[in-house]
Amino acid sequence: MLPDLFSPSTAGLSLTPDFVAEADAAALLARIDAQPWRDDLKRRVQHYGYRYDYKTRSVGPDDQLGPLPEWLEPLAARVADSMGAAPDQVIVNEYLPGQGIAPHVDCVPCFGPRIVILSLGSPCVMTFSRGQDRVDLPLPPNSLAVLADAARHGWRHGIAARKSDVIAGLRHPRSRRVSVTFRTVRVSPTAR
Numbered sequence: 308m309l310p311d312l313f314s315p316s317t318a319g320l321s322l323t324p325d326f327v328a329e330a331d332a333a334a335l336l337a338r339i340d341a342q343p344w345r346d347d348l349k350r351r352v353q354h355y356g357y358r359y360d361y362k363t364r365s366v367g368p369d370d371q372l373g374p375l376p377e378w379l380e381p382l383a384a385r386v387a388d389s390m391g392a393a394p395d396q397v398i399v400n401e402y403l404p405g406q407g408i409a410p411h412v413d414c415v416p417c418f419g420p421r422i423v424i425l426s427l428g429s430p431c432v433m434t435f436s437r438g439q440d441r442v443d444l445p446l447p448p449n450s451l452a453v454l455a456d457a458a459r460h461g462w463r464h465g466i467a468a469r470k471s472d473v474i475a476g477l478r479h480p481r482s483r484r485v486s487v488t489f490r491t492v493r494v495s496p497t498a499r
């Protein structure tokens with residue numbers, strides 16, 4: 308299922324389809340939609356645990372918001388197995404058709420070695436890039452992607468701002484996608 312470049316043993320990317328059941332995904336989306344959204348970016352976001360400052364591209368001790376909300380706890384506990392640590396920061400991103408996220412590496416000094424992304428709603432293609440290399444990874448709804456090692460540090464990841472994706476030769480119009488990204492925050496001990 309993963310492109311060759313991303314054999315998990317060499318590149319640190321793994322994808323677990325159907326990590327959450329459809330009914331649980333629907334309940335989670337309803338929970339998310341009952342919370343306030345921040346709309347300081349082109350796309351709407353929610354931050355839990357720690358606020359991420361998009362201007363300074365950092366997280367500091369002053370950005371601590373508190374523990375993850377209780378409705379995220381069961382999921383965070385399951386995700387902890389894939390992360391090797393308990394996540395203490397979550398960002399929810401909403402993508403309407405035509406919205407994306409520019410290619411980036413998640414802040415290395417801010418966040419721990421594994422980034423975990425749960426996809427809900429529309430399928431979409433995440434593009435990994437390193438120099439001239441490009442690898443498209445379709446993210447099915449309800450799947451869990453884990454970025455570690457080279458997939459976390461050596462490759463950038465992004466989602467093109469377009470209204471459809473070609474997956475296995477077929478064009479798929481996008482609908483609304485919501486992702487839930489789990490991270491561990493690195494805050495320097497002296498700053499705590």
Ligand SMILES: O=C(O)CCC(=O)C(=O)O
Binds near residue numbers: 398400408413486
């Ligand atoms: O929405 C996604 O699937 C990816 C989000 C992401 O890369 C990020 O928030 O750093």
Ligand SMILES: [Fe+2]
Binds near residue numbers: 411412413464
């Ligand atoms: Fe990211």
